[in-house]
Amino acid sequence: MNPPLTCDVAVIGGGIVGAAIARRLGGTSLSTVLVEGRDDVGDGTSKANTAILHTGFDATPGTLESTLVARGYHLLSEYASATGIPVERTSALLVAWDDEQLAALPGLCTKAEKNGYDECELVGPDEVYRRVPDLGPGALGGLTVPGESIICTWTTNLALATDAVNRGVTLLRGRRVVAVDDGSLTFADGSSLRARWVINAAGLGADKIDNLFGYDRFTVTPRRGELLVFDKLARAKVPVIVLPVPSKVGKGVLVSPTIYGNVMLGPTAEDLTDRTATGTSAAGFSFLRSKGADLMPSLLQEEVTATYAGLRAAIDRNDYLISLDASLRYVLVGGIRSTGLTAGMAIAEHVAGLLSPHLDVAPRPDLPAPPRMPNLGEAFTRPYQDAALISADPEYGRVVCFCERVTRGEIRDAYASPIPPADLDGLRRRTRAMNGRCQGFYCGAEVQALVSSRGEASSYGDASSPGDASSRGDVSSRGGASSCGGVSSRGGVSSRGDASSRGDASSRGGAR
Amino acid sequence: MNVRVLIVGGGPAGLTAAAALAPRVDGPVLVLDRERTMGGIPRHSDHPGYGLRDLRRFISGPAYARRLTDLAAAAGAQLETEAMVTGWASSHAVEVTSPRGRRTMTADAVVLATGARERPRPARLIPGDRPDGVYTTGQLQNLVHLHHAEVGRRAVVIGAELVSWSAVLTLREAGCRTVLMTSEFDRPEAYAAFHLPGRVGLRVPVRTRHRVVAIHGKGRVSGVDVEDLRTGKRSFVACDTVITTGDWIPDHELARLGGLTIDAGTLGPRVDAGLRTSAPGVFAAGNLLHPVDTADVAALDGRHVAAAVLDHLAAVPRGSSAPGAVEVVVDAPLQWVSPQIVEPGGPGPSRDRFLAWTTVFQRFPTVTATQGGRVIGSVRLAWPAAPGRVFRIPFSVVRDADPNGGPVHLSVTGRRESTVSGTVASPG
Numbered sequence: 001m002n003p004p005l006t007c008d009v010a011v012i013g014g015g016i017v018g019a020a021i022a023r024r025l026g027g028t029s030l031s032t033v034l035v036e037g038r039d040d041v042g043d044g045t046s047k048a049n050t051a052i053l054h055t056g057f058d059a060t061p062g063t064l065e066s067t068l069v070a071r072g073y074h075l076l077s078e079y080a081s082a083t084g085i086p087v088e089r090t091s092a093l094l095v096a097w098d099d100e101q102l103a104a105l106p107g108l109c110t111k112a113e114k115n116g117y118d119e120c121e122l123v124g125p126d127e128v129y130r131r132v133p134d135l136g137p138g139a140l141g142g143l144t145v146p147g148e149s150i151i152c153t154w155t156t157n158l159a160l161a162t163d164a165v166n167r168g169v170t171l172l173r174g175r176r177v178v179a180v181d182d183g184s185l186t187f188a189d190g191s192s193l194r195a196r197w198v199i200n201a202a203g204l205g206a207d208k209i210d211n212l213f214g215y216d217r218f219t220v221t222p223r224r225g226e227l228l229v230f231d232k233l234a235r236a237k238v239p240v241i242v243l244p245v246p247s248k249v250g251k252g253v254l255v256s257p258t259i260y261g262n263v264m265l266g267p268t269a270e271d272l273t274d275r276t277a278t279g280t281s282a283a284g285f286s287f288l289r290s291k292g293a294d295l296m297p298s299l300l301q302e303e304v305t306a307t308y309a310g311l312r313a314a315i316d317r318n319d320y321l322i323s324l325d326a327s328l329r330y331v332l333v334g335g336i337r338s339t340g341l342t343a344g345m346a347i348a349e350h351v352a353g354l355l356s357p358h359l360d361v362a363p364r365p366d367l368p369a370p371p372r373m374p375n376l377g378e379a380f381t382r383p384y385q386d387a388a389l390i391s392a393d394p395e396y397g398r399v400v401c402f403c404e405r406v407t408r409g410e411i412r413d414a415y416a417s418p419i420p421p422a423d424l425d426g427l428r429r430r431t432r433a434m435n436g437r438c439q440g441f442y443c444g445a446e447v448q449a450l451v452s453s454r455g456e457a458s459s460y461g462d463a464s465s466p467g468d469a470s471s472r473g474d475v476s477s478r479g480g481a482s483s484c485g486g487v488s489s490r491g492g493v494s495s496r497g498d499a500s501s502r503g504d505a506s507s508r509g510g511a512r
Numbered sequence: 513m514n515v516r517v518l519i520v521g522g523g524p525a526g527l528t529a530a531a532a533l534a535p536r537v538d539g540p541v542l543v544l545d546r547e548r549t550m551g552g553i554p555r556h557s558d559h560p561g562y563g564l565r566d567l568r569r570f571i572s573g574p575a576y577a578r579r580l581t582d583l584a585a586a587a588g589a590q591l592e593t594e595a596m597v598t599g600w601a602s603s604h605a606v607e608v609t610s611p612r613g614r615r616t617m618t619a620d621a622v623v624l625a626t627g628a629r630e631r632p633r634p635a636r637l638i639p640g641d642r643p644d645g646v647y648t649t650g651q652l653q654n655l656v657h658l659h660h661a662e663v664g665r666r667a668v669v670i671g672a673e674l675v676s677w678s679a680v681l682t683l684r685e686a687g688c689r690t691v692l693m694t695s696e697f698d699r700p701e702a703y704a705a706f707h708l709p710g711r712v713g714l715r716v717p718v719r720t721r722h723r724v725v726a727i728h729g730k731g732r733v734s735g736v737d738v739e740d741l742r743t744g745k746r747s748f749v750a751c752d753t754v755i756t757t758g759d760w761i762p763d764h765e766l767a768r769l770g771g772l773t774i775d776a777g778t779l780g781p782r783v784d785a786g787l788r789t790s791a792p793g794v795f796a797a798g799n800l801l802h803p804v805d806t807a808d809v810a811a812l813d814g815r816h817v818a819a820a821v822l823d824h825l826a827a828v829p830r831g832s833s834a835p836g837a838v839e840v841v842v843d844a845p846l847q848w849v850s851p852q853i854v855e856p857g858g859p860g861p862s863r864d865r866f867l868a869w870t871t872v873f874q875r876f877p878t879v880t881a882t883q884g885g886r887v888i889g890s891v892r893l894a895w896p897a898a899p900g901r902v903f904r905i906p907f908s909v910v911r912d913a914d915p916n917g918g919p920v921h922l923s924v925t926g927r928r929e930s931t932v933s934g935t936v937a938s939p940g
Contacts, residue, residue: 151576233768280639303761307634384598387614394611399596402546439632444647445654445661
């Protein structure tokens with residue numbers, strides 16, 4: 001058996017929040033390990049949120065969430081520019097459909113100002129229909145939120161995790177924490193990790209991890225949100241994020257463009273007990289279709305490209321729950337709702353601040369540049385459109401997934417990247433392959449063959465699967481930069497010969 | 513780059529159009545296809561039954577695809593694979609991505625032959641888990657016939673159209689037993705008409721008036737819930753594979769991006785009998801127009817469209833907006849008809865047949881054409897109208913339409929309801 005890994009800080013949870021914290025700590029002289037229970041980063045709550053970059057206009061003023069969302073909005077906006085995470089500045093429009101909602105709008109405008117956001121504007125029904133002509137009849141007025149934007153949640157998560165790995169953080173995938181004993185984490189596969197400090201960013205599982213530290217202070221209720229994603233041909237109908245006016249029964253259903261050029265309708269909100277219940281339901285579909293029929297009847301004429309169900313990690317209090325226990329050398333980062341996509345980097349900053357009396361969290365010099373991520377945004381140039389790129393490398397002209405226009409070059413790059421996909425869903429999140437309207441009618445077999453060969457071009461009938469088993473839940477790290485004991489002796493990194501191909505991948509990405 | 517005729521899509525319709533046009537056009541006729549090989553859907557439909565009406569042969573899908581490719585090449589058409597048309601640069605120019613580069617192609621005439629695809633599970637709003645093992649027939653046949661990949665051992669096939677039986681054959685070849693087929697209709701659609709290997713030989717249980725209401729499984733499919741539409745009773749059927757078959761939709765992205773008028777019934781471009789779309793110089797052929805008829809009928813569209821393309825290139829003045837054109841609309845249970853615009857007394861559509869779709873089975877249907885409430889034609893047919901496959905209607909039923917009399921309505925009635933006598937046409 002291999003000796004246990006040791007490190008200064010272990011971050012549990014490879015979602016947006018955990019990846020952001022690992023990235024922040026990876027920029028210090030501390031050795032950091034990012035632990036993910038599933039086979040890929042961003043495979044839990046973070047992959048299925050509504051993907052809105054929030055201004056924080058509707059947070060509860062004075063809460064930690066309000067502060068961190070507002071701060072995170074700026075941090076993530078800057079980071080997105082630096083890394084190529086696609087962001088579209090669409091703006092949002094809250095639409096009032098009855099007198100009660102109309103009467104609530106001025107209060108929301110005031111609340112936004114209390115949250116430090118003063119760009120909201122009340123508009124009449126004419127302006128509502130001028131902005132979104134396809135809205136159903138009956139809108140009485142609206143409130144604009146010019147700063148609300150759409151963003152790629154998958155790329156955000158992957159950029160933060162890749163940056164962390166580039167900074168020397170060791171990423172362990174497929175390592176579900178089952179026991180905690182005085183700074184030692186034991187995983188479901190029997191392996192273990194010794195850490196001076198542990199940060200719990202386990203999302204849906206954060207209360208269970210908290211229990212392992214002896215706490216019993218909150219419960220995560222999985223709140224299922226189902227979404228319908230409509231065909232790209234509907235995109236022109238929805239130029240802005242159309243938000244409902246929040247009411248006592250929840251935030252309601254929104255209609256939003258997606259960064260991939262589709263239209264999204266949802267989410268439902270249904271409290272469950274099963275933390276794996278990511279299935280969709282007939283009731284959810286019928287609720288969304290009836291809401292959609294009111295909001296935008298013509299949208300329902302378009303085809304549904306995809307249906308999703310995500311679980312939000314709702315907790316029994318109205319704010320983030322971030323708390324440091326110096327005696328246990330343990331930090332809980334819990335209750336992070338869908339706003340965590342926006343707030344993640346600010347949460348990381350906040351956690352570093354909490355740790356600073358106990359650990360040296362000063363940035364170390366000579367950090368690597370942030371990674372340049374492949375563009376998945378429909379509003380920006382993609383490889384299939386880039387004549388110069390294709391002439392330099394014809395693989396970017398070889399379209400594999402027709403609906404989403406994903407090229408073999410991009411699939412190859414995903415497998416050569418620092419955090420390669422563990423399965424088909426991971427490839428989908430990195431490239432959009434098979435996410436389109438045909439859902440694999442044309443390209444499914446080809447994409448599956450590329451998953452089996454881990455991105456190697458194959459001819460028909462040659463869909464072998466070299467190295468498939470070894471790829472799952474393995475160790476990713478830039479190796480040299482890591483001060484984490486035990487990694488190099490495992491040999492998991494160097495034996496796959498990844499180091500050289502990773503270098504190729506990032507330079508290709510950077511040239512784009 | 514400039515060509516005389518650009519054909520988008522190298523399936524039966526596109527290849528046949530190319531073969532018909534190349535010898536008669538004074539300049540390049542180019543077919544672009546985004547796949548690695550020409551041929552379209554028949555490439556991966558590895559069972560016999562292709563080529564009957566167009567080639568007078570009875571061959572397998574892959575052999576048919578190769579044959580049509582050879583014929584187009586021999587006729588002098590240029591064929592380019594791995595070339596995807598991603599959008600329009602102007603009304604007669606398209607953007608193309610291929611490993612050879614990103615370029616704009618300009619053409620004097622464009623023929624859209626982009627075909628149709630089956631609606632996948634999300635578009636059918638089948639709820640439940642999202643495990644692996646749920647495929648359309650297209651994906652299944654790609655997996656089995658082109659990639660020789662494994663599928664499961666026990667499959668539930670949703671749908672009982674012609675293509676559904678094609679899926680059953682493919683599953684059998686892959687060693688996967690079809691434990692159930694479901695159909696929401698009370699007649700088993702193409703069931704009765706399916707006589708290639710014979711349904712008895714396949715021994716597949718079919719539940720009509722049933723639908724799959726949930727898919728279960730983490731990782732891999734473990735089973736489905738099936739609901740009896742008459743009683744509402746639900747039962748669980750264990751399986752590791754689910755095939756969603758049929759329920760076709762035209763691949764109309766280019767047509768819509770180009771601003772062509774789209775027919776609300778077919779969801780493909782509206783065309784006249786010469787297969788002209790609403791945009792001058794842009795034509796359409798094949799299952800983009802009628803989702804879906806058999807490959808040979810799509811191919812014959814390709815042959816048919818050549819005349820209008822040649823007229824256009826020779827600048828013969830006419831078009832769908834010409835005086836005398838009337839609109840053809842259908843009444844329930846017919847869902848759509850193609851073409852939608854005809855000229856009374858003018859040339860007919862391909863094979864002098866309207867193609868239509870119905871939701872009610874009628875063994876001895878009578879089709880009646882009315883205009884302004886007046887019956888202008890009626891025909892009793894010797895073939896059934898059946899859900900799940902194209903219903904063919906003789907063009908002659910609208911022969912007596914008044915060019916200025918407004919839209920012509922086509923309706924279908926069963927034998928007993930029929931009081932109108934007319935000519936009995938032969939099948940085909």
